[in-house]
Every structure is written in structure tokens, then in C-alpha cells.
Amino acid sequence: MNAPSRILVYGVYGAGKSTLAARLAERLGLPWYPVDDLLWQPGWVEVPVAVQRSRIEEICRRDRWIIDGAYHGWRDVPLTRADLVVGLDYPRWRSFWRLLRRTAGRLVSGEVICNGNRESLRSVLSRDSILVWHVTAFGRARRRMRAWRSDPSGPPVLLFRSPAALDRWLVDLPTGSDS
Template sequence: MSAPRRILVYGVYGSGKSTLAARLADQLGLPWYPVDDLLWQPGWVEVPVDEQRRRIEEICRRDRWIIDGAYHGWRDVPLARADLVVGLDYPRWCSFGRLLRRTVRRVVTGEVICNGNRESLGSVLSRDSILLWHVTAFGRARRRMRAWQADPSGPSVVLLRSPADLDVWLTGLSGPV
């Protein structure tokens, strides 16, 4: 397979989408557009969905990109343009464990994430907790990735079932485009 030029990295919260997108950007020399930076304003204020869609459309019109997620209001946009979808289809225990470790680290260290936002103990314990989002979204994300893979009219889909599978796949991927 020649190196893809437009890549959607997809998976449930905590699966490692952003980490993989950064690795792919380095390995393939493609620009990476972190989705969280496009969707969240300071103070965890969500960008309106129509503006999210406009931003994603602008990126996806380009010839080269990596984005690390696809959400309900604009999921169709990257799917229509992607050369490749990389689905992180890890077991729940793996992605939830990663998310829990990352969330605890961020709360303890006060790490700044998208647009100056930080996770807090209050956000983790709220009804909008990313940990709860993971629990409720896991099955849907998994079914969605598998449906994309089964759809011959869509982009190529690589489903990776473990971090070890990811490492093997990355080893075989072509260099900069």
C-alpha cells in the first residue's frame, strides 16, 4: 500500500487516537489537526456544531491531513475524503485503563490540554465525565469501526485490536509522502 495522504484515526475515548496521530504525522510527514483543539474553547465551552463542521470541512478539503476523531455532527466529512481510517479497536479494559491513567495524571499534575483547558476532580466526578463517556460510547464506536471496515464503498479501514498490532502495522507503513 502506498502511504496514505488523508488519515482519520478513530477509536473510543482513551484508546490513543492523539498519540497515534502524532506518531503518524512524524512518520509520514503529514500535518496533524488535533480535533480537541478544534472543538473546545477555553473553559470547556464546546464550539457550536456548525462551526465544528466548517472547521473540519476546511481541513478535509486539503490534500494532506491527519485528524484524530470524528463526531456526530460532521463524521461524514472526513469519511468522504479519507484514504485510510485507522481504527483503534482495543478491548474495553485496555482503552479504559489508558483513559483512567491519563485522567488521573492530568488531574494530579494540572496538565494543560486543548486550548488551555484542564481536567479536574470535579469534571471526572460529574455526569459529563470522560470516564462515563467511555463507558457509554464504547460499543457504538466499536460497531461503527467494524461497519466502516465492512463497507466496500468507503475508505480503506485498518482495525487494530491491540497496541502490539499497532506496533507491527506502524513498522510496515511507508515513510514520508
């Protein structure tokens, strides 16, 4: 198996998409484009969807990339160019627990995330909280990944139900120098 050169990492909020994308980028020597950096301006101002789409199209025209998400308004773009979709199809409890732990850690540390933004108690307790997003998006994300896997016209889709299964796959994945 040759190592893929255009990878979409997909899953619900908190599943570990960015962590996996970073691991894949290091192992395969591919450039990783964190989606949150493309979607959010300082002050948690969302980039207009048309601009998001343009940014994603520019990245996906390249021969080598990893992106860690696919959202409304441009989800079709990486799907038409990806060599591989890696879906983190973990149980709800696992991804929610990871998200809760990460969010709490960021609240305590004040960690700067995309474009200088920070999570705040106010944002976590709001209607637009990432925790609420997880709850409302979980089923849709899971159905979407499974539909992609069943679609013979799309890229190959690997779904991982546990971090252990993902780790076993990563061990056998050729490195960028093996292809």
C-alpha cells in the same frame, strides 16, 4: 503500498488516537489537526456543531491531513475524503485503563490540554465525565468502526485489536519520503 495522505484515526476515548496521530504525522510528514483543539474553547465551552463542521470541512478539503476523531454532526466529512481510517478497536478494559491512567495523571500534574483547558476532579466526577463518556460510547464506537470496515463504498479501514498489532503495522508503513 504508497503512504496515505489523508488519515482518520478513530477509536473510543482513551484508546490512544492522539498519540497515534502524532506518531503518524511524524513518520509520514503529514499535518496533524488535533480534533479537541477544534471542538473546545477555553473553560470547556463546546464549539457549536455547525462551526465544528466548517472547521473540519476546511481541513478535509486539503490534500494532506491527519485528524484524531470523528464526531456527531460532521463524521461524514472525513470519511468522504480519507485515504485510510485507522481504528483502535482495543478491548474495553485496555482503553478504559489508559483513559483512567491519563486522567489521573492530568489531575495530578494540572497538564494543560486543548485551548488552555485542564481536567479537574469536579469534571471527572460529573455526569459529563470523560470516564462516563467512555462507558456509554464504547459499544457504538466499536460497531461504527466495524461497519465502516465492511462498507465497500468507504475508505479502507484497518482495525487494530492491540497496541502490538498496531506497532507491527507501523514498522512496515512507508515513510513520507518513501512515497
